Amino acid sequence: MVSNEAVPTWEQVASDYGRVIYNFAYRLTGNRDDASDLSQEVLLRVRRGLAGYQPGSFEGWLWRITRNAFLDEVRRKQRRPTSELPDEDRSTISTAPAPEDVLAETRLSSDVQEALLQLPYEFREAVVMCDVVGLTYQEIADAAEVPVGTVRSRIHRGRLMLRDALEGR
Amino acid sequence: MTHLGDQLSAYADSQLEPAERLLADTHLNECPDCRDELAVVAGARQSMRALPMLEPPARALRLPAEVVQLRPARRRVLVAAAATVALVVGIGVGVNGNQTVPLQLDAVVEQHVARASVDPGLNVLQVQAVANR
Numbered sequence: 001m002v003s004n005e006a007v008p009t010w011e012q013v014a015s016d017y018g019r020v021i022y023n024f025a026y027r028l029t030g031n032r033d034d035a036s037d038l039s040q041e042v043l044l045r046v047r048r049g050l051a052g053y054q055p056g057s058f059e060g061w062l063w064r065i066t067r068n069a070f071l072d073e074v075r076r077k078q079r080r081p082t083s084e085l086p087d088e089d090r091s092t093i094s095t096a097p098a099p100e101d102v103l104a105e106t107r108l109s110s111d112v113q114e115a116l117l118q119l120p121y122e123f124r125e126a127v128v129m130c131d132v133v134g135l136t137y138q139e140i141a142d143a144a145e146v147p148v149g150t151v152r153s154r155i156h157r158g159r160l161m162l163r164d165a166l167e168g169r
Numbered sequence: 170m171t172h173l174g175d176q177l178s179a180y181a182d183s184q185l186e187p188a189e190r191l192l193a194d195t196h197l198n199e200c201p202d203c204r205d206e207l208a209v210v211a212g213a214r215q216s217m218r219a220l221p222m223l224e225p226p227a228r229a230l231r232l233p234a235e236v237v238q239l240r241p242a243r244r245r246v247l248v249a250a251a252a253t254v255a256l257v258v259g260i261g262v263g264v265n266g267n268q269t270v271p272l273q274l275d276a277v278v279e280q281h282v283a284r285a286s287v288d289p290g291l292n293v294l295q296v297q298a299v300a301n302r
Contacts, residue, residue: 022225
């Protein structure tokens with residue numbers, strides 16, 4: 001992993017973080033194509049941003065870029081007038097695992113994914129950064145640009161909501 | 170005594186300061202409600218952490234084609250070199266530059282650039298020799 005004292009190369013970021021960026025994107029969107037597009041966009045921004053990167057909290061910097069790319073993408077899609085599908089269609093399309101995932105994912109993990117997608121964005125993001133990416137609360141605070149206390153609250157409420165969503169099924 | 174609330178997830182994640190953790194332990198010993206809530210968040214945490222890490226498709230980790238192409242500075246050198254080589258070997262290059270350069274020339278131009286980078290004194294005759302091979 002990248003140390004906080006050095007400026008990494010783009011190739012280093014792609015090889016060390018590509019997989020976890022993709023998994024972050026997949027858990028947030030529940031969709032492999034969107035996750036691929038988003039991963040590409042993040043790596044593109046990293047490439048542009050590395051020139052101006054000052055050694056410091058690399059995780060905070062990287063995940064701030066990642067979440068900004070995600071939010072820009074969400075905004076862009078919301079502006080597109082015809083992209084919205086009726087709710088029932090969207091739920092089957094966006095959460096049905098692609099054939100290659102069926103073996104890798106148990107039934108239980110697809111339930112968790114579906115429940116996760118019901119959480120409001122800030123909570124989903126906090127929980128995914130904590131449990132999928134493995135960031136500390138301080139790193140999540142740096143990435144989301146909120147105080148640590150807010151991160152603590154989002155993770156806790158997010159997990160309670162996740163339980164409710166799983167039980168509501 | 171107030172309940173632990175948000176602190177319970179931080180407790181499960183080992184993100185409490187040592188002093189906070191001691192207080193939380195004391196409270197948990199006495200409070201079944203907080204123990205129940207801790208079990209709930211620990212369960213959700215476990216479900217999240219049990220999600221499989223998926224392998225990204227190759228395209229997810231590649232820059233889009235238009236970006237991976239040659240960097241601008243290098244590209245200019247190549248276009249200039251292509252024009253030079255084309256003139257030397259008598260291939261007509263249209264105004265729209267490298268589009269009309271035959272594909273085989275790319276390898277030659279690459280060789281030229283590679284040579285020129287180690288031997289800046291490479292002259293036009295040498296380029297021609299390379300192009301004629």
